[in-house]
Amino acid sequence: MLQFLAKRLLYAIPTMFAVSIIAFIIIQLPPGDYLTTLMADWASQGGAVEAGTVAAMRERYGLDQPAYIQYYKWIAGILLHGDFGMSFEYGRPVSELIWSRLGFSFLLALLTLIFSWVIAVPIGILSAVRQYSIADYCATLIAFVFLALPNFVLALAMMYAMSAWFGQSVGGLFSPEFIDAPWSLARFWDFLKHVWLPVFAIGTGSLAALVRIMRANLLDELRKPYVTTARAKGVSEFALLMRYPVRIALNPLISALGWILPAAVSTEILVSVVMSLPTTGPLLLRSLLAQDMYLAGSLILLISVLTIIGTLVSDILLALADPRIRLQ
Amino acid sequence: MTNTAIPAADVLRDPRANELAVAGQWKLFWLRFRRHRLAVISLVVVLALYLVAAFAQFIAPFDPNATNARFTYAPPQYVSLFYDGKFAPHVDRLAMTLNKESMRREFTKEADQPVFIDVLAPSEPYKLLGLFTVETKFFGIENAERGDSLYLFGADRLGRDIFSRVIYGAQISLSIGLVGVFLSLVLGVTIGGISGFFGGFTDVVIQRFIELLRSIPTIPLWMGLAAAIPVGWPPLRTYFFITLIVSLIGWTALAREVRGKFLSMRDEDFVTAARLDGMSEIGIIFSHLVPSFVSHIIATLTLAIPTMILAETALSFLGIGLQPPIISWGTLLQEAQNIRAVAQAPWLLFTPAAAIVIAVLALNFLGDGLRDAADPYGATS
Secondary structure (H helix, E strand, O other), X not given: OHHHHHHHHHHHHHHHHHHHHHHHHHHHOOOOOHHHHXXXXXXXXXXXXXXXXXXXXXXXXXXXXXXXXXXXHHHHHHHHHOOOOEEOOOOEEHHHHHHHHHHHHHHHHHHHHHHHHHHHHHHHHHHHHOOOOHHHHHHHHHHHHHHHOOHHHHHHHHHHHHHHHOOOOOOOOOOHHHOOOOXXXXXXXXXXXXXXXXXXXXXXXXXXXXXXXXXXXXXXXXXXXXXXXXXXXOOOHHHHHHHOHHHHHHHHHHHHXXXXXXXXXXXXXXXXXHHOOOOHHHHHHHHHHOOOHHXXXXXXXXXXXXXXXXXXXXXXXXXXXXXXXXXX | OHHHHOHHHHHXXXXXXXXXXXXXXXXXXXXXXHHOHHHHHHHHHHHHHHHHHHOHHHHOOOOOOOOOHHHOOOOOOOOEEEEOOEEEEEEEEEEEEEEOOOXXXXXXXXXXXXXXXXXXXXXXXXXXXXXXEEEEEEEEEOOOOOOOOOOOOOEOOOOOEHHXXXXXXXXXXXXXXXXXXXXXXXXXXXXXXXXHHHOHHHHHHHHHHHHHHHHOOHHHHHHHHHHOOOOOOOHHHHHHHHHHHHHHHHHHHHHHHHHHXXXXXXXXHHHHHHXXXXXXXXXXXXXXXXXXXXXXXXXXXXXXXXXXXXXXXXHHHHOOOOOOOOOOHHHHHHOOOOHHHHHHOOHHHHHHHHHHHHHHHHHHHHHHHHHHHHOOOOOOO
């Protein structure tokens, strides 16, 4: 197990390094460097820029130097000082802007995972045990439609339905009076009242995929001879199902976390933009449209790194659940 | 291909028997595919969609960019087939009044004033497929007068016909899937082939790289890349770059599939025979290995198209993919970006969304059917 853990950790490091390079390239993509944009911005607001300030910032980010030194200065600033650079649009350090939004993003992704798992497993089991029944056909049909429906369209449609039929305004994670309030029971209740809609909109895609996987795996297991043996020995149908085939069929579902987490994070961004949630999605879109590249790059970096860590955790969970994995 | 590649084997084989054997494989494929009813229906739907896209100018009754200030946000008009007991497809004429309080146009249907639909209606001459000059549209308004309108899917904020726009949007959205898949095919087969054929260190490096790409959430990555496309670029170049960005992820699934096949086949007798004959490795890959799993590739490619359509839609919807005046299903959804727009004109959201769902659903079912037909044991992952 230790060996497996060490190997996975060792794999994660070059992945994170590669992700940081991708984020750095994205920062560099728009024409002109960061300071030219900043100075143009200040100049447009009528503010004079002191030559000393510009020189100091040029030195700080190494803008006159080759790309690899710029990269080194950028990544060293992040790793050693937690300095992600400045957001020129907000005029504040990036690190002040992102943490609470990242928190909500991953909270949403986590809730989505729990939601899709809790719903997908029973539906998948039902679908497999009663193969070709009406319930199975319905589950299959709904799963395919949800797979084909872009989640942001679903989010918009749900918001439309809520406001048109129930006269309820939706969007955001809190009612206006709770947005800046400290956490309390009332605020938590308000959060729960708002969060189910985005969780549903984000989760349906992965939910549908999980149902399909669970159904296929369980069908494979149900045809195996040990099931017949157990049945012949008189084990009750329900106990038999839960004790053996379901447990085995769950393993691929755990490994599916590896791609469902990135997918949930991706979808969360789209849905957040539509529902204007206080997460990374709207901030990332705004920063990209305004070419506020240090903010955008940092967001992309952090979202990716946290996803990699999440995937790592899911790998470890799988190894704990399935001894075959860690012995490979 | 076999004729030039291995002459020695050709001598041993009766050329006609060889032909039969090849035909047999595809015939088996087709027979297996035909059993999958949903996939066959989907194949028809997919072909129909691509036909509609190809003949968009003929099928769309109006110019997708023609505005009409009188009919901003006009609701969809439903077609009735009979009038006065006779077959005469028509819609009810829309009467517009301006609500002074909300400053919005309100439309009422006037049931006694039909607007008749002319099938194969005469039109201004236009070039179909850029080749033939045609003066007929599939349908249009019969003897159009001022105030007549035919908005099957409603109108947008400029009074443009959503139906025509959805039809034209199919051209861009469906072709992005095809072009993107072609790029993925080249990348996936080359990289996956190298990975599986050479194995060892090369394989480890490539597999790690693929895992890296798959572990990054795609939307932020796409957004970052797409946002770097300068706004001033000509539409065609933007289109190409968006396609490129979208296919950056799509090729990984294909590469894995191809690698798996290579790994299982590289020690087969026919590969060894070709190698002993002194054939180059690249030659073996392209004339022996690739043809042997072409059906798998087709299935995986079909399943990749919907992903790309959805990716383009998402990017364009956010405003960092394709930009108006390009018409795609994504840029159409851009009009329905916030809940206020949707509340005022729900058809802005639901008609392009329906087109997307139908296309993606049909392509998914088709891909599933092809995969089952290519692989009788269903062993794919």
